[in-house]
Amino acid sequence: MNRTPIFPPWMDQLIKLLGAGAAVSGLYVVMMINFGASPKTLNAGYMPEQPVPYSHALHVGELGLDCRYCHTTVESAGFAAVPPTETCMNCHGKIAPTSMKLKPVRDSFSTGMPVPWIKVHDLPDFVYFNHSAHVTRGVSCVECHGRIDQMEEVQQVAALSMGWCLECHRNPESRLRPVDKVTDLDWGLERTPEVKATEGRELMKDLGLYDASGQPTVRMTLMTNCSTCHR
Ligand code: HEC
Ligand code: HEC
Ligand code: HEC
Ligand code: HEC
Ligand code: HEC
Structure with a gap:
């Protein structure tokens, strides 16, 4: 547990105090997002030079290799493992x-x-992230890594800031797909917002994030809990 440096005791107090007032805690979250958006951590565009000019565009886009042929642990573990x-x-x-x-x-x-190999994506140690939790629940690699299958060199495309994570955690509906399509990065490009919303609602029910009548469950509220990502 790596809490002390980022969560001084007053922060726990503050969270308890603010927990009651939705409006105020909303403001608080906005504040945190601004904190989280320090330039050091907004690495979108980061593309280090690798020791071997390995191309995903060639091996995935042209040869058609599945991500899991090389990143063997994405479905079973928190980390994705470079081959x-x-x-x-x-x-x-x-x-x-x-x-x-x-x-x-x-x-x-x-x-x-x-x-x-030089690591491209790197969250701070005080953030808990887990690949299998996303990949086995219908969140595609493309939602977070973009069109890797078209990249000659891997580039970080998303900010990976707290605000970016929360944007999806508050409303994942339209970002879900059938689990067997998570590594098909060009799947469903033709889907309209309406189709995404209707299918998404069903997938949310399958995941237990909505109940049978389409209301958010306790599980859904956990997605925006501080302790989901900071444990
Ligand atoms: C399923 C087979 C397969 C696997 C596995 C594979 N490659 Fe390739 N790779 C190819 C093919 C086919 C080419 C194209 C060869 C050519 O153009 O002559 C290629 C080309 C390359 C090239 C360009 C070579 C050149 O001289 O232009 C590099 C670099 C490369 N691969 C790196 C890797 C690395 C690193 C790995 C492991 C992470 C890997 N490959 C795994 C099939 C594979
Ligand atoms: C033939 C093996 C191979 C396949 C197939 C493959 N990758 Fe990779 N991947 C690598 C290697 C080697 C690296 C490390 C070098 C680099 O960053 O280019 C890597 C790096 C990455 C990274 C950056 C990791 C970091 O350091 O942050 C991501 C993201 C990634 N791959 C996603 C994917 C996705 C998504 C797919 C399927 C669409 C895929 N890969 C398919 C071999 C592969
Ligand atoms: C919900 C967002 C999300 C999804 C979906 C996702 N990744 Fe990642 N990926 C990340 C983040 C965030 C990191 C950096 C993790 C860290 O630094 O602890 C990362 C890191 C990686 C790495 C570097 C090794 C590691 O574990 O740190 C590889 C390789 C990778 N991802 C491949 C994939 C592949 C392949 C898929 C799809 C099968 C995928 N990712 C799906 C967000 C995602
Ligand atoms: C595109 C949507 C999306 C993005 C972006 C995203 N997530 Fe998630 N995340 C999900 C979904 C869907 C779940 C599954 C929730 C469930 O089934 O309870 C999830 C679950 C989790 C879990 C719970 C894992 C477990 O089993 O306890 C953690 C932790 C998490 N995400 C962290 C992150 C972090 C950190 C980021 C940003 C770096 C992030 N997520 C970005 C959609 C997303
Ligand atoms: C969905 C995942 C997620 C949830 C939920 C979440 N965080 Fe974060 N948090 C992150 C990520 C990712 C970062 C790292 C941001 C960066 O590096 O830019 C972060 C960074 C932080 C930081 C450090 C800011 C800095 O300057 O680096 C604090 C403090 C923080 N979060 C507090 C909270 C609090 C309080 C809550 C509950 C209201 C919360 N977080 C909920 C993902 C999350």
């Missing part, structure tokens, strides 16, 4: 075996030292 060198060598033992671009991959394979 080990063995995954690349399944193909690159034979494909482009003398390419200079792949030299660091071959070196890694022979020495056993991992390729030093």
Whole structure:
């Protein structure tokens, strides 16, 4: 638990005090969002240079590999895991075996030292995030990472600020899809806002976020609780 540096005791008091008045706590949340939006953390556009010019546009967009072929843990764990060198060598033992671009991959394979990939997305440690919780509930990679299947180099497209997370947590309806479509990034582009809303309402019921009559459940109110993301 990493609470002390960001939540001084008065903050707990404040949360208790403000919990009662919806209008006031709304204001408080706005304040927090402004805090959360410090320039240090708004990394949209961040695109570090990687040790190997690996292209998602080629491997996913053209060759059609599924995200889970490489990011094997997205459905089962909190983290998404960048693939080990063995995954690349399944193909690159034979494909482009003398390419200079792949030299660091071959070196890694022979020495056993991992390729030093540079992390693109990085939330502060005091935020709890979990991939499987999203991916197994119908939130697609594209909602948070954009069109990775078209990127030559991975770029962070969303702010990953608290306000950005909350925008969806307050109203996820139109951002949900059937679970078996989460890695199809170009699925449903033709869906109108009306279709998204109708289908979304059913998916919300399936998830238990709405009850049978379409009213938000306790589970839904937990999505905006501080302790869901700060534990
Ligand atoms: C052939 C293996 C492979 C496949 C398939 C693949 N990726 Fe990746 N992915 C990688 C590698 C290697 C990296 C690390 C290098 C980089 O950032 O480009 C990476 C990095 C990423 C990152 C950035 C991670 C960070 O550091 O923050 C995201 C996001 C991502 N992939 C999403 C996806 C999505 C979404 C799909 C499916 C549409 C996908 N990947 C399919 C190999 C793969
Ligand atoms: C399913 C097979 C497959 C897997 C798995 C795979 N690749 Fe590839 N990769 C290809 C193919 C096919 C090409 C195109 C080769 C060509 O154009 O000659 C390619 C091309 C490349 C190139 C460009 C090579 C050049 O000289 O232009 C790089 C770099 C690359 N892959 C990196 C990786 C990395 C890193 C991984 C593991 C994260 C990976 N690949 C996993 C099939 C694969
Ligand atoms: C609800 C938003 C969201 C969805 C959906 C999502 N991601 Fe992420 N992803 C993130 C965030 C936030 C991070 C940074 C996590 C951190 O720093 O702790 C991240 C990080 C990553 C990383 C870097 C490794 C890691 O775990 O930190 C990879 C790879 C990745 N995502 C791949 C995927 C793939 C593939 C999918 C779809 C199957 C996906 N993500 C769906 C938000 C999302
Ligand atoms: C596009 C919509 C969307 C975005 C963006 C999003 N989430 Fe979620 N999140 C969801 C949905 C849907 C659930 C599932 C709620 C449920 O089933 O109870 C969820 C659940 C969670 C949970 C609960 C996990 C568990 O099982 O206890 C956490 C924690 C969480 N999100 C953190 C985050 C954080 C942190 C961010 C921003 C970095 C974020 N989310 C961005 C839609 C989203
Ligand atoms: C859906 C997830 C989510 C929920 C719910 C949430 N937060 Fe956050 N919070 C975040 C994320 C993500 C960040 C990191 C923002 C950044 O790095 O810009 C953050 C950052 C913060 C920070 C640090 C601000 C800073 O300057 O870095 C504070 C304080 C905070 N949150 C308080 C709260 C309080 C109080 C609540 C309840 C009213 C709350 N959070 C609810 C996701 C959430």
